[in-house]
Amino acid sequence: MPPPAAISPDSAPVQIALDAMGGDHAPEAVVAGAARLSLSAPRLQLTLVGDVARISAILERTRHDPERLSVQHAAHAISMDENPREALAGKPDASLLVAARMVAAGQADALVTAGNTGAAVLACARSFGLLPGIRRAALAAVYPTQRVRGGQRDPFSLMLDVGATVECTADDLVAFAVMGSAYARVISRNPSPSVALLSNGAEPMKGPRQVVEAHARLRLHPGLNFLGNVEGVDIPKGTADVVVCDGFTGNVALKMLEGVNETVVALARYAYKRKLLWRAGLAMLAGGVKRLKALTDWQQYGGAPILGFDRLVIKAHGRSGERAIVNACKVAAKAAGSGLLGHIAQGIEQARDADAREQGVAG
Amino acid sequence: MPPPAAISPDSAPVQIALDAMGGDHAPEAVVAGAARLSLSAPRLQLTLVGDVARISAILERTRHDPERLSVQHAAHAISMDENPREALAGKPDASLLVAARMVAAGQADALVTAGNTGAAVLACARSFGLLPGIRRAALAAVYPTQRVRGGQRDPFSLMLDVGATVECTADDLVAFAVMGSAYARVISRNPSPSVALLSNGAEPMKGPRQVVEAHARLRLHPGLNFLGNVEGVDIPKGTADVVVCDGFTGNVALKMLEGVNETVVALARYAYKRKLLWRAGLAMLAGGVKRLKALTDWQQYGGAPILGFDRLVIKAHGRSGERAIVNACKVAAKAAGSGLLGHIAQGIEQARDADAREQGVAG
Numbered sequence: 001m002p003p004p005a006a007i008s009p010d011s012a013p014v015q016i017a018l019d020a021m022g023g024d025h026a027p028e029a030v031v032a033g034a035a036r037l038s039l040s041a042p043r044l045q046l047t048l049v050g051d052v053a054r055i056s057a058i059l060e061r062t063r064h065d066p067e068r069l070s071v072q073h074a075a076h077a078i079s080m081d082e083n084p085r086e087a088l089a090g091k092p093d094a095s096l097l098v099a100a101r102m103v104a105a106g107q108a109d110a111l112v113t114a115g116n117t118g119a120a121v122l123a124c125a126r127s128f129g130l131l132p133g134i135r136r137a138a139l140a141a142v143y144p145t146q147r148v149r150g151g152q153r154d155p156f157s158l159m160l161d162v163g164a165t166v167e168c169t170a171d172d173l174v175a176f177a178v179m180g181s182a183y184a185r186v187i188s189r190n191p192s193p194s195v196a197l198l199s200n201g202a203e204p205m206k207g208p209r210q211v212v213e214a215h216a217r218l219r220l221h222p223g224l225n226f227l228g229n230v231e232g233v234d235i236p237k238g239t240a241d242v243v244v245c246d247g248f249t250g251n252v253a254l255k256m257l258e259g260v261n262e263t264v265v266a267l268a269r270y271a272y273k274r275k276l277l278w279r280a281g282l283a284m285l286a287g288g289v290k291r292l293k294a295l296t297d298w299q300q301y302g303g304a305p306i307l308g309f310d311r312l313v314i315k316a317h318g319r320s321g322e323r324a325i326v327n328a329c330k331v332a333a334k335a336a337g338s339g340l341l342g343h344i345a346q347g348i349e350q351a352r353d354a355d356a357r358e359q360g361v362a363g
Numbered sequence: 364m365p366p367p368a369a370i371s372p373d374s375a376p377v378q379i380a381l382d383a384m385g386g387d388h389a390p391e392a393v394v395a396g397a398a399r400l401s402l403s404a405p406r407l408q409l410t411l412v413g414d415v416a417r418i419s420a421i422l423e424r425t426r427h428d429p430e431r432l433s434v435q436h437a438a439h440a441i442s443m444d445e446n447p448r449e450a451l452a453g454k455p456d457a458s459l460l461v462a463a464r465m466v467a468a469g470q471a472d473a474l475v476t477a478g479n480t481g482a483a484v485l486a487c488a489r490s491f492g493l494l495p496g497i498r499r500a501a502l503a504a505v506y507p508t509q510r511v512r513g514g515q516r517d518p519f520s521l522m523l524d525v526g527a528t529v530e531c532t533a534d535d536l537v538a539f540a541v542m543g544s545a546y547a548r549v550i551s552r553n554p555s556p557s558v559a560l561l562s563n564g565a566e567p568m569k570g571p572r573q574v575v576e577a578h579a580r581l582r583l584h585p586g587l588n589f590l591g592n593v594e595g596v597d598i599p600k601g602t603a604d605v606v607v608c609d610g611f612t613g614n615v616a617l618k619m620l621e622g623v624n625e626t627v628v629a630l631a632r633y634a635y636k637r638k639l640l641w642r643a644g645l646a647m648l649a650g651g652v653k654r655l656k657a658l659t660d661w662q663q664y665g666g667a668p669i670l671g672f673d674r675l676v677i678k679a680h681g682r683s684g685e686r687a688i689v690n691a692c693k694v695a696a697k698a699a700g701s702g703l704l705g706h707i708a709q710g711i712e713q714a715r716d717a718d719a720r721e722q723g724v725a726g
Binding site: 163166167198199200201207208209211231232233234235236237245247248249251252253254255256257258259 | 526529530561562563564570571572574594595596597598599600608610611612614615616617618619620621622
């Protein structure tokens with residue numbers, strides 16, 4: 001395997017392999033996003049991976065710069081609701097796998113896909129290696145919060161893992177903290193992102209064994225701004241820039257957040273039946289929530305990384321439109337240009353050194 | 364230990380031991396609630412457990428029926444933020460422990476406390492036995508949903524465990540399902556409450572090992588209306604009448620729900636800064652949420668049970684006022700009068716029989 005191509009200096013062009021067939025609006029939205037970027041982002045080189053006939057047909061009627069945009073044929077596509085294992089086994093030439101192989105071979109710096117999440121995680125696990133000291137990958141997610149953070153004043157927090165690793169060890173949680181912190185530093189331009197462990201209480205002894213152990217070790221990590229434990233109520237509040245948890249809890253939490261707007265609207269309807277006087281207020285409530293949803297739209301952010309691999313991967317939302325694809329590619333380019341993988345490797349090494357020192361003191 | 368006093372026929376009076384010193388508004392709110400019940404609920408016999416001087420002083424100026432209301436002195440009180448273990452060790456005559464001992468001795472049918480949750484779970488574990496076939500207790504919580512359910516058309520779902528048992532086995536999850544179902548049948552007058560396992564996907568194989576195993580066993584339980592797995596998004600929706608999970612995940616989920624209203628208001632403020640045009644709508648939004656909060660107030664429900672013990676325990680919210688205390692006592696009386704503990708024991712036996720049958724088939 002060649003050395004990671006992902007750590008390139010700021011000035012070099014960034015090569016992105018785009019899974020043109022992944023997502024609810026593929027290939028149209030993906031091709032449109034790539035076409036727009038080819039005209040507006042001179043540092044990017046984009047490869048659309050997928051059905052060459054369909055992609056070419058869209059490109060023919062879409063303004064783009066052919067110097068910055070190429071097409072790589074892939075015979076198959078994995079749909080959103082396919083079983084990941086079966087899809088990968090049955091479609092070795094799926095666009096997702098072809099794009100991942102390009103990145104593995106060093107022909108591109110980052111993979112961007114809006115397709116089937118489970119298949120994306122599995123394809124990465126099969127195509128890429130893990131960074132040294134990392135046992136399992138983490139799927140991260142960004143979600144809206146009140147607090148703004150980082151150089152970009154983003155009203156977003158990062159949470160990981162949200163589903164790649166359902167059962168985690170303390171080692172995994174420490175690695176996720178390091179990876180999340182590095183990502184927030186690079187992408188949100190937040191020089192010292194606060195990192196917290198999700199638990200059932202603020203006290204260091206609260207939680208299952210692996211959380212208690214991870215807490216003890218994260219406290220000693222010199223490179224992290226570790227806040228300690230946060231609770232469920234802190235997730236919507238946005239108390240921490242990076243929330244670390246196992247993939248099971250993170251998945252439940254993320255999907256609850258997705259349901260929040262829906263719930264408020266639903267409760268409003270219930271209340272509405274009860275008290276007609278609230279009619280105006282509750283109609284406004286429902287409308288307001290819809291607008292808030294638009295405001296805090298994930299399309300603004302574009303995507304979230306799958307972290308832990310020795311290659312860069314941005315998973316855009318399945319419902320991504322052109323704008324979300326554009327933003328996901330920009331995030332991938334920023335991660336590649338800033339040496340994210342090097343930052344993560346360095347953080348993992350620091351964690352290992354801190355553990356070794358602690359064991360020396362204890363021994 | 365005498366036989367459980369909790370299964371009493373519908374016509375017999377129900378004896379309730381009330382921790383008068385537990386909760387943010389104790390003893391005033393607890394005494395006021397008991398006084399009101401003594402006048403309005405002829406089937407209840409209430410014992411206020413706590414500082415006799417303070418309780419008597421409040422009773423002197425509060426209309427009540429002394430025939431139905433007695434006071435049992437307890438020298439100490441456990442505060443809301445005390446460490447549960449230390450509090451129980453240092454205060455053997457705390458009102459909570461004295462009340463629990465009364466219930467253990469059969470002098471009362473149920474314990475009601477609005478005090479320190481951790482201390483309440485621990486006091487029960489020390490004072491009571493577990494029902495046969497139950498390894499660990501579960502703290503349940505009710506939370507508002509859109510869907511109304513049960514004979515009372517309650518817009519509430521039950522979730523358990525929300526913090527008593529942080530690490531659960533498949534056995535525990537099956538027991539929680541049985542207990543939650545029995546409770547919903549009795550309290551919400553829901554003849555066949557739907558029960559679901561919280562997981563990171565709807566498929567039976569999704570989730571950590573214990574969730575997958577519990578799913579397989581719950582499918583075979585003849586006495587349960589088992590829906591299968593639900594995801595985080597289903598919690599606020601209220602897809603299931605009873606949501607079953609480990610105490611860690613349940614605690615995170617419950618605390619996230621508590622933060623939901625807060626978040627919507629917070630996001631509204633963020634949006635407000637961005638777009639002044641939304642001003643009116645967002646002001647309504649904030650006001651609407653406040654009203655919704657009042658509507659879906661936990662005070663309406665009163666409290667939630669701690670399940671698994673051979674005695675009845677209702678944990679009222681720490682912020683309980685008089686009305687919440689009244690409702691918590693009514694819930695306790697309903698649980699006692701309907702033989703909840705017997706229903707739970709029966710459900711656990713059915714689960715054991717179903718497992719045995721399955722092993723017979725498999726073997």
